[in-house]
Amino acid sequence: MSRLLIDCPHCDTPLEAPEELRDEIVPCPACEQPTYIPAAEVSDTDGPTPKQLAYLRDLFGSPPPTGLRKGQASAVIAAMIGKPRPA
Numbered sequence: 001m002s003r004l005l006i007d008c009p010h011c012d013t014p015l016e017a018p019e020e021l022r023d024e025i026v027p028c029p030a031c032e033q034p035t036y037i038p039a040a041e042v043s044d045t046d047g048p049t050p051k052q053l054a055y056l057r058d059l060f061g062s063p064p065p066t067g068l069r070k071g072q073a074s075a076v077i078a079a080m081i082g083k084p085r086p087a
């Protein structure tokens with residue numbers, strides 16, 4: 001089973017996550033802040049996933065702009081936490 005590495009956007013701790021946690025929000029083991037594990041598939045045509053919306057709402061403290069598409073949500077998240085990389 002492959003695993004992913006992302007950097008916690010709150011404390012920069014490298015986090016290792018199994019593939020099955022993609023598109024889930026999990027607490028960082030170091031700082032316990034919610035951290036979104038990016039979904040595998042990114043489509044420009046679909047809207048953001050509910051988990052992406054929830055995570056963006058956490059990050060910005062308000063709902064993200066309506067009409068935000070999934071690819072844009074993924075780009076925003078990638079800008080915040082970087083792209084996941086193979087562990």
Ligand SMILES: [Zn+2]
Pocket residue numbers: 008009010011012013028029030031032033
């Ligand atoms: Zn953290």
